[in-house]
Ligand SMILES: Nc1ncnc2c1ncn2[C@@H]1O[C@H](COP(=O)(O)OP(=O)(O)O)[C@@H](O)[C@H]1O
């Protein structure tokens with residue numbers, strides 16, 4: 001008695017089809033799983049046995065051999081319970097084996113036979129569609145998530161009984177209308193207009209949002225760094241459908257979607273605490289999960305009080321900052337997750353916060369200032385497009401009426417982003433910060449006057465080659481905000497402003 005059906009496994013951000021084969025033979029009662037299962041899959045046996053019995057089906061007292069193919073890829077997680085149970089029921093003719101064909105089946109079982117939600121449904125549904133299957137049987141709570149993918153049947157089931165009922169033609173699931181998830185972070189609301197003064201910083205954030213540039217702000221405590229950072233989501237451009245889908249896959253695999261919604265429409269804003277672990281930041285674990293750098297994909301990763309993070313943690317940011325993705329090595333495989341985030345860092349200029357402050361005395365001995373800043377390594381600083389020195393808020397600014405609101409800024413950001421999307425069509429990049437040196441040569445051409453200006457600045461500010469390219473990218477964004485085809489002197493001059501901390505850091509370090 002042999003039965004075979006399909007399920008899905010997750011690898012990195014993608015899913016692939018798995019054949020679940022059940023063979024029941026006479027001999028001493030046993031239940032064996034082969035085909036590189038992990039512990040959670042092996043534990044399936046107990047859940048499947050209990051679930052089958054508790055839902056009033058017969059569990060065969062025979063020798064059961066279960067194979068998960070292809071055998072060379074590790075099968076992880078508890079979502080094979082339901083296909084395994086159905087395979088056993090098909091091999092013992094309690095459900096028609098032919099009816100299972102054309103469907104992929106996933107779901108965890110509880111001991112009493114209820115079907116529990118699982119992670120990674122969205123990439124599974126994508127795979128089912130790509131491979132041309134009829135549909136996917138998923139836990140009821142995950143049905144909306146799967147239904148984002150059009151053109152396949154989505155069957156949400158609450159129990160093993162319901163799944164069997166569906167294949168016998170006795171149970172018809174409801175139609176599912178996926179709901180759109182508006183946001184992943186609702187905690188930080190507010191508006192740019194509430195931030196008084198700090199015009200340079202606000203302008204810098206507008207440019208950063210328009211070109212998806214990394215930015216670091218350095219300034220005394222109480223100047224509004226945290227306040228303004230939390231308002232960045234209000235000026236970020238809306239996501240394209242491709243961006244939404246890619247981000248939602250990450251949240252699906254991280255298990256942060258189930259039961260809440262289906263497609264994430266707003267860019268994420270992640271603000272991990274400085275006590276975060278390496279796995280928490282970049283991802284990993286026994287069943288690998290994306291970390292904060294991937295949860296911030298296409299959005300913002302905000303690191304407040306940057307020097308409080310350990311050197312080890314900060315160095316981990318180098319790879320994703322450079323590549324826009326992160327590779328995690330594991331015992332028998334490596335997985336890669338997208339991690340193209342906009343890094344926003346905030347820090348005081350020294351431990352007490354008042355180094356070189358016009359109004360306060362700094363109480364830090366020089367070596368403390370040096371140690372504090374040396375946490376931010378040269379290579380990390382090199383990968384940051386924009387640096388902004390923040391001054392204390394002036395009293396006269398606090399008296400002023402509210403300034404520009406987020407909606408107005410967002411409109412300009414959207415226009416600048418549209419220019420970039422159009423220009424980079426077919427190149428598989430979406431914004432200026434992704435420009436490679438070759439593309440910089442092509443899209444950031446300078447006229448004579450502009451070249452001269454850059455030459456002067458390069459010598460005066462002792463810029464590195466990396467910094468030079470970053471300035472061009474930022475200037476490109478400023479020109480895009482200005483709806484200007486060419487980068488002009490005024491655009492370059494403004495971009496150069498956001499590089500003035502290089503020397504400050506260099507001086508302190510040496
Ligand atoms: N520019 C500003 N406009 C309005 N309020 C401000 C401004 N800067 C600071 N504040 C007030 O001071 C509080 C502390 O600011 P915060 O953002 O925590 O400063 P920082 O992070 O630079 O230390 C804010 O919550 C806000 O109430």
Ligand SMILES: [Mg+2]
Pocket residue numbers: 225226227304346
């Ligand atoms: Mg702060």
